[in-house]
Amino acid sequence: MGLTTIDEALELSEKEAKKLHKEYLNPGLVSIMGLIGFDKVYTYAEGSIIKDKEGKEFIDFLGGYGALNLGHNHSEVLAAVEKVKKLPNILQASLGVLPAVLAKNLAQITPGELRRSFFCNSGAEAVEGALKLARIATGKEKIVYCEGSFHGKTLGALSVTGREKYKKHFQPLIPGCQSIPFGDIESLEQKLKSNDTAAFIVECIQGEGGIIVPPTGYLKLARELCTKYDTLLIIDEIQTGLGRTGKMFACEHEEVVPDIMCLAKSLGGGIAPLGAYITTEKIHDKAYGGMEKSLLHTSTFGGNTYAAAAGVAALQAIINEDLPQQAYEKGEYLINKLKELQNRYPIIKEVRGKGLMIGLELKSANNGILNTISGGKLDDLANEYFASLVAGKLLNDHNIITAYTLNNPNVIRIEPPLNISYQYLDKLVYALEKIFNQSQSFIKLAFDNVKHIYKKS
Numbered sequence: 001m002g003l004t005t006i007d008e009a010l011e012l013s014e015k016e017a018k019k020l021h022k023e024y025l026n027p028g029l030v031s032i033m034g035l036i037g038f039d040k041v042y043t044y045a046e047g048s049i050i051k052d053k054e055g056k057e058f059i060d061f062l063g064g065y066g067a068l069n070l071g072h073n074h075s076e077v078l079a080a081v082e083k084v085k086k087l088p089n090i091l092q093a094s095l096g097v098l099p100a101v102l103a104k105n106l107a108q109i110t111p112g113e114l115r116r117s118f119f120c121n122s123g124a125e126a127v128e129g130a131l132k133l134a135r136i137a138t139g140k141e142k143i144v145y146c147e148g149s150f151h152g153k154t155l156g157a158l159s160v161t162g163r164e165k166y167k168k169h170f171q172p173l174i175p176g177c178q179s180i181p182f183g184d185i186e187s188l189e190q191k192l193k194s195n196d197t198a199a200f201i202v203e204c205i206q207g208e209g210g211i212i213v214p215p216t217g218y219l220k221l222a223r224e225l226c227t228k229y230d231t232l233l234i235i236d237e238i239q240t241g242l243g244r245t246g247k248m249f250a251c252e253h254e255e256v257v258p259d260i261m262c263l264a265k266s267l268g269g270g271i272a273p274l275g276a277y278i279t280t281e282k283i284h285d286k287a288y289g290g291m292e293k294s295l296l297h298t299s300t301f302g303g304n305t306y307a308a309a310a311g312v313a314a315l316q317a318i319i320n321e322d323l324p325q326q327a328y329e330k331g332e333y334l335i336n337k338l339k340e341l342q343n344r345y346p347i348i349k350e351v352r353g354k355g356l357m358i359g360l361e362l363k364s365a366n367n368g369i370l371n372t373i374s375g376g377k378l379d380d381l382a383n384e385y386f387a388s389l390v391a392g393k394l395l396n397d398h399n400i401i402t403a404y405t406l407n408n409p410n411v412i413r414i415e416p417p418l419n420i421s422y423q424y425l426d427k428l429v430y431a432l433e434k435i436f437n438q439s440q441s442f443i444k445l446a447f448d449n450v451k452h453i454y455k456k457s
């Protein structure tokens with residue numbers, strides 16, 4: 001049959017790996033990655049550093065889209081997984097110790113009365129679980145969500161995600177989901193007033209939406225309205241949680257306690273796929289209390305030993321290294337430096353964010369320049385992915401990995417590991433300065449990238 005072994009796999013060249021991707025995975029994605037130079041193969045990762053086969057070092061400012069708060073291959077998380085490797089990893093006919101301990105630890109670090117957890121394997125699954133929990137616990141159908149939000153791409157999570165592009169091919173999605181503008185408290189009250197809403201799901205800072213920080217006090221007022229109209233507040237901390245914004249959970253900036261909190265990404269310590277929702281005893285009892293209802297929502301891999309061990313070690317390391325405080329201090333430092341850059345380079349429209357969840361919004365390249373220089377070939381793509389052109393330059397000229405946000409491609413997202421060194425933060429600022437300085441205008445920047453793209457195609 002010619003199956004490739006793991007040893008052979010590890011010896012494959014970049015070209016061979018790319019060929020396999022094209023043939024057996026997603027060829028369109030390979031093309032997009034190629035356009036911006038993201039079609040590389042790396043062979044080593046530790047902390048904020050990644051290396052290719054030649055030993056060339058790259059700094060990771062993408063941080064696994066928020067999944068690498070602890071950095072790559074954190075030694076204590078790896079050691080925890082190593083420690084449990086002789087235990088049964090998957091045995092449903094047992095009560096595993098590790099998921100129970102992880103749930104207990106989560107209850108200790110989350111705010112308010114949050115206590116009962118459900119473990120799954122991704123962010124979207126955590127959201128699915130939260131939506132189902134809200135419906136069964138309240139007996140209501142309607143879910144309110146925000147425009148520009150991102151909660152995942154499974155059918156349920158997609159139904160409460162605020163971007164049409166991802167939804168339009170999959171209609172009808174689940175019924176009863178209604179959107180409102182993010183940050184608009186009057187619209188929320190209008191929706192909740194009828195008392196038939198099971199839940200309002202919201203991110204504290206919209207991540208994929210373009211690192212959008214709502215007006216101060218928004219979450220607090222949303223909390224009050226949810227309580228007033230008997231609606232559960234689901235806070236999606238999948239990207240903002242576990243230290244990213246300078247607090248353990250971003251809802252703590254406003255001392256808001258949700259009824260259900262969704263977690264994933266860094267919960268697995270950058271090693272294991274691990275998602276969770278956590279809720280109060282009261283809500284959980286209402287939903288799944290008693291033997292009959294206890295199996296209504298389950299997952300084969302949810303709470304497996306390896307993932308739970310990674311979660312336990314991840315929480316410990318986040319606290320030991322005081323990553324929320326590190327994110328707070330480094331975030332202040334970097335945001336200030338980026339704002340200084342903004343004063344000098346009008347190409348930067350806005351610098352925003354909290355802690356080490358930072359968005360750098362660039363002015364749109366929508367001026368036909370690319371159309372002219374590429375004969376129309378790249379105009380649409382480049383307009384939509386302008387920030388990715390800058391990300392491409394950061395990668396190709398400065399060995400710095402960043403990316404753009406899914407819902408707002410003019411925003412470069414900066415979400416490095418929270419234990420990144422100040423020296424690397426300075427390198428990013430230096431590299432951006434060089435790029436904007438060299439490319440005095442859009443034309444130069446676009447032209448450089450078009451040349452690069454043509455070279456590759």
Ligand SMILES: Cc1ncc(COP(=O)(O)O)c(C=O)c1O
Nearest residue numbers: 122123124150151152207238239
């Ligand atoms: C806020 C938020 N919720 C949910 C998700 C979905 O997580 P996953 O990709 O693990 O399904 C993401 C992923 O980016 C996210 O940022």
